[in-house]
Amino acid sequence: MLIFPLLAGSVLSVQAQNPIIQTKYTADPAPYVHGDTIYLYTTHDEDDAEGFKMYDWLLYTSTDMVNWQDHGAVASLKDFAWNDKENGAWAECVVERNGKWYMYCPIHGHGIGVLVSDSPYGPFKDPIGKPLVWQKEHWNDIDPSVFIDDDGQAYMYWGNPNVYCVLLNEDMISCKSDVMKLHDVPEHYQEGPWFYKRDGHYYLAYASTCCPEGIGYAMSDNALGPWKFKGYVMAPTDRTRGNHPGIIDFRGKSYGFGLNYDLKNISIKEHKERRSVGAFPLHYREDGTIVESPYFKDVVVAPANTFNPYQKVQAETMAWGYGLKTIKRGVEDIVVTDVNANEYIQLKAVDFGRKAAHTMKMNAAAVLGGQIEVRIDDKKGTLLGTLNIMSTGSEETYRTFETRLKAVEGVHDLYLVFKGKAGKSLMNLDWWQMDNEPVGHVTYSRIVENGGTGKYPAIMSEVKGLEAHTVFMPQDLSAFNENNPLPVLVWGNGACSNSPWEHYKFLNEIASQGYLVIATGYLPKNDEVYHGDMSTAQQQIESIDWALAQNKDKKSPLYHKINTKAICASGMSCGGLQTLYNGADSRISAYLICNSGLFTDASLTIPNMPMPSKDQLKKIHAPILYMLGGKEDIAYNNGMDDYHRINHVQAIAINYPVGHGGTYRQAHGGEFRFPAIAWLNWQLKGDQEAAKWFTGNSPLLLQRKGWTMEKNF
Structure with a gap:
C-alpha cells in the first residue's frame, strides 16, 4: 500500500481500487461532468448472466473520482413503449442541454431510442415514441456517443463494425441530417465510439478490434473527420476481452473509463458476461496525443477531492x-x-x-x-x-x-x-x-405532530450557540443543496414571549413545507404558558445572522443549504411589532405581519414592547402581507391602518373572523397556515401557483369560507 501525507498526523491510501463499482456488475461507462459532480451512467449485467442479460441503465455519482454513490436504475427497456424486447439495454450515452437531460439508448436490433428528464436522476420519459435512428437492414445501431460542439451543433456517433454519424437538432430528439456512414473508419475500430473535443482537437476513442479489446483512438481537425489513428489509450491485453471507453476532464485532470471482467474474476474464472467498470488517469502530450495507460489494476486513481463525513x-x-x-x-x-x-x-x-x-x-x-x-x-x-x-x-x-x-x-x-x-x-x-460538535450540542429536540403535513417532516430543536431561540427545520436535510436551498422565516412571538409556546404547531407546519424557521425564545417542552422574560427585537436579527453563518460554515449540516436571498421576517402581535421595528434590514425579502400593526399613537407604549411610529413603514422595502383576525382582532385597526399607508411596495391585508388569537394553537396551525404557506411559497420560492391565492380576479384565498382581502396592486 502506498501512502502520502496530506495533513500533519493524517494519511491517505492510494492503492489501485479497480473496478470502481463492486456491488453490481456494470459495463459501458458513460461519464458526464456537470458542476462539481461526475454522473456515471452504465449498463447493467444481471448477477446470473451467462451471455448478455441487460434490462436497465444505472447511475453512479462522485465528487472526487474515488467514492461513488449508487442511485440504482434510472431507466429501463420498459420506458420505450414501442419496444417489445425484454433484453438488450446496451451501451447508453447521456448529455445535458438547456436544463434537460437526454439519454440515448440502443436496444439491440431495434435502433437507438432517446429519453429525456428534467433531472440527471430521472425519471426519464420517451418524448418521440419511436427510435431516433433505426437502420432496419442491419444490427449496427449500437453504442451511441453524443457531443455538443462549441457552436451548439450536436453530433451522434455510433456503430459496430461500421461508424455512423448524424447531426442532431437543438431539441436533441430529432435529426438534422441524414445518417452518414464514415468511409475512413479508423484503424483497429470495433465498436463503442466516444466522441469529444479538447483544446481544438476532435477525438474518437473506441473499443479496438476484438478480441482482446483495448481502447484505441483517432484524431481530426473536423467534427466529421477525416480521422487518423493515433494509437492506444489502453492497449489490448489478455485481461481485456471487451472494452468501452468514456473520457472526461474533472477538477483540472483527465480520466478514462472502460470495462473489464475483474470483478467476476475474483470469484468466477470461467467466462460469463458479468462485467465491471474501471477508471484510470489520462494524460495528454503537448500536441494533443494521448499517453498510453497501463491496465486498470496497474494504475492509481488518486482522490480529486476530500470527502465530508459530517454531511448525511x-x-x-x-x-x-x-x-x-x-x-x-x-x-x-x-x-x-x-x-x-x-x-x-x-x-x-x-x-x-x-x-x-x-x-x-x-x-x-x-x-x-x-x-x-x-x-x-x-x-x-x-x-x-x-x-x-x-x-x-x-x-x-x-x-x-x-x-x-x-x-x-x-x-x-x-x-x-x-x-x-x-x-x-x-x-x-x-x-x-x-x-464534530461535542455530544449534546443539540440540547433538546422534539418532533411535533408527527413532523407536520408537508413533504419534509420537521423537527423542533434547541441549538448550541443560538441561545434563546427555537429552530424548526426538516429532519432530513439531504434534499437541500445550492440548487434547492431552504428559504428562511424568522419569527417573533405574541406578547413578546421568549418562547414560541403559542405558535410552535404553526411554525413546525411551515418548516415541513421545506423551510428553515427560527423563532425567538426558548423551545416549548410542553403546552404550558411561558412565564419567563420577554423577548427583544434584537433576537430576530440574531436569527438572520445565525442562518447566514450556518450557510457558510462547512461544519454545519446547513452548509450551502440555505437561501440567504429568501428571508421572510414575521411575527404575531408584539412579535409583529418587533418585525416592523427591524423592517429596514436589507436582508429581508418579504414580510408577514400577523395580528399586529403599529399604534397610531406611539406614546401608548407597553414596557419592553417596541413602539416605532408609523414613519417606520417607509422603511419597508419588500412585499408585505398583513394577516389579521377580523374586526374582533384588537390589532385590526392598527394593521389595516398600516396597510392603507403603504403604497411604495406590494401590500395585501387579509382577514379571517377569529379574533386576536388566530388559529396558531390548532392542529398544524389551523386555517392561518394556508395563506401563510402560500405567501411564503410565492415570495420566497417564486411559486406562481401559490401567487394565485392572492392575485387575479378570483384569488384562491377568497374561495375559502370566511376570508376577506384588500391589496394595493
Missing part, C-alpha cells in the same frame, strides 16, 4: 464494498444489503478536519444485527468506535443507532467493518453521519 452520507456511497449488494427501497431510496461478517465499506480521503469527530449515527434495519467497527487507514487500523446494531424486528424497520468516537483529525481512509454471526446477512444500511 448514503450508505451506498463507497470506494470499495466487495460482497455487499444494493437494492431500491421504495421509489428512490437505495440501501446496502447482504451485509456479512468481515465485509467492509471503504471511503477514501475522508476529511475529519481539525475539529475531531465525536459521534457517529447509522440508520439501519436488522433481524439478526451485529456490530460495525469504525476504523481508519486500514480495515484493521485504529478503532474509533463500535456501532451496536440491534434487531429492529424486520429488514424494513429502520432505526438510528449512535456511538461515540475517539478523536481523529485530518484526512484518512475510513473503514466500516462488519462483525457478527458468520454466514448470515447481518443488517441493511440506509445512511450514516458523523458529528
Whole structure:
C-alpha cells in the first residue's frame, strides 16, 4: 500500500481500487461532468448472466473520482413503449442541454431510442415514441456517443463494425441530417465510439478490434473527420476481452473509463458476461496525443477531492464494498444489503478536519444485527468506535443507532467493518453521519405532530450557540443543496414571549413545507404558558445572522443549504411589532405581519414592547402581507391602518373572523397556515401557483369560507 501525507498526523491510501463499482456488475461507462459532480451512467449485467442479460441503465455519482454513490436504475427497456424486447439495454450515452437531460439508448436490433428528464436522476420519459435512428437492414445501431460542439451543433456517433454519424437538432430528439456512414473508419475500430473535443482537437476513442479489446483512438481537425489513428489509450491485453471507453476532464485532470471482467474474476474464472467498470488517469502530450495507460489494476486513481463525513452520507456511497449488494427501497431510496461478517465499506480521503469527530449515527434495519467497527487507514487500523446494531424486528424497520468516537483529525481512509454471526446477512444500511460538535450540542429536540403535513417532516430543536431561540427545520436535510436551498422565516412571538409556546404547531407546519424557521425564545417542552422574560427585537436579527453563518460554515449540516436571498421576517402581535421595528434590514425579502400593526399613537407604549411610529413603514422595502383576525382582532385597526399607508411596495391585508388569537394553537396551525404557506411559497420560492391565492380576479384565498382581502396592486 502506498501512502502520502496530506495533513500533519493524517494519511491517505492510494492503492489501485479497480473496478470502481463492486456491488453490481456494470459495463459501458458513460461519464458526464456537470458542476462539481461526475454522473456515471452504465449498463447493467444481471448477477446470473451467462451471455448478455441487460434490462436497465444505472447511475453512479462522485465528487472526487474515488467514492461513488449508487442511485440504482434510472431507466429501463420498459420506458420505450414501442419496444417489445425484454433484453438488450446496451451501451447508453447521456448529455445535458438547456436544463434537460437526454439519454440515448440502443436496444439491440431495434435502433437507438432517446429519453429525456428534467433531472440527471430521472425519471426519464420517451418524448418521440419511436427510435431516433433505426437502420432496419442491419444490427449496427449500437453504442451511441453524443457531443455538443462549441457552436451548439450536436453530433451522434455510433456503430459496430461500421461508424455512423448524424447531426442532431437543438431539441436533441430529432435529426438534422441524414445518417452518414464514415468511409475512413479508423484503424483497429470495433465498436463503442466516444466522441469529444479538447483544446481544438476532435477525438474518437473506441473499443479496438476484438478480441482482446483495448481502447484505441483517432484524431481530426473536423467534427466529421477525416480521422487518423493515433494509437492506444489502453492497449489490448489478455485481461481485456471487451472494452468501452468514456473520457472526461474533472477538477483540472483527465480520466478514462472502460470495462473489464475483474470483478467476476475474483470469484468466477470461467467466462460469463458479468462485467465491471474501471477508471484510470489520462494524460495528454503537448500536441494533443494521448499517453498510453497501463491496465486498470496497474494504475492509481488518486482522490480529486476530500470527502465530508459530517454531511448525511448514503450508505451506498463507497470506494470499495466487495460482497455487499444494493437494492431500491421504495421509489428512490437505495440501501446496502447482504451485509456479512468481515465485509467492509471503504471511503477514501475522508476529511475529519481539525475539529475531531465525536459521534457517529447509522440508520439501519436488522433481524439478526451485529456490530460495525469504525476504523481508519486500514480495515484493521485504529478503532474509533463500535456501532451496536440491534434487531429492529424486520429488514424494513429502520432505526438510528449512535456511538461515540475517539478523536481523529485530518484526512484518512475510513473503514466500516462488519462483525457478527458468520454466514448470515447481518443488517441493511440506509445512511450514516458523523458529528464534530461535542455530544449534546443539540440540547433538546422534539418532533411535533408527527413532523407536520408537508413533504419534509420537521423537527423542533434547541441549538448550541443560538441561545434563546427555537429552530424548526426538516429532519432530513439531504434534499437541500445550492440548487434547492431552504428559504428562511424568522419569527417573533405574541406578547413578546421568549418562547414560541403559542405558535410552535404553526411554525413546525411551515418548516415541513421545506423551510428553515427560527423563532425567538426558548423551545416549548410542553403546552404550558411561558412565564419567563420577554423577548427583544434584537433576537430576530440574531436569527438572520445565525442562518447566514450556518450557510457558510462547512461544519454545519446547513452548509450551502440555505437561501440567504429568501428571508421572510414575521411575527404575531408584539412579535409583529418587533418585525416592523427591524423592517429596514436589507436582508429581508418579504414580510408577514400577523395580528399586529403599529399604534397610531406611539406614546401608548407597553414596557419592553417596541413602539416605532408609523414613519417606520417607509422603511419597508419588500412585499408585505398583513394577516389579521377580523374586526374582533384588537390589532385590526392598527394593521389595516398600516396597510392603507403603504403604497411604495406590494401590500395585501387579509382577514379571517377569529379574533386576536388566530388559529396558531390548532392542529398544524389551523386555517392561518394556508395563506401563510402560500405567501411564503410565492415570495420566497417564486411559486406562481401559490401567487394565485392572492392575485387575479378570483384569488384562491377568497374561495375559502370566511376570508376577506384588500391589496394595493
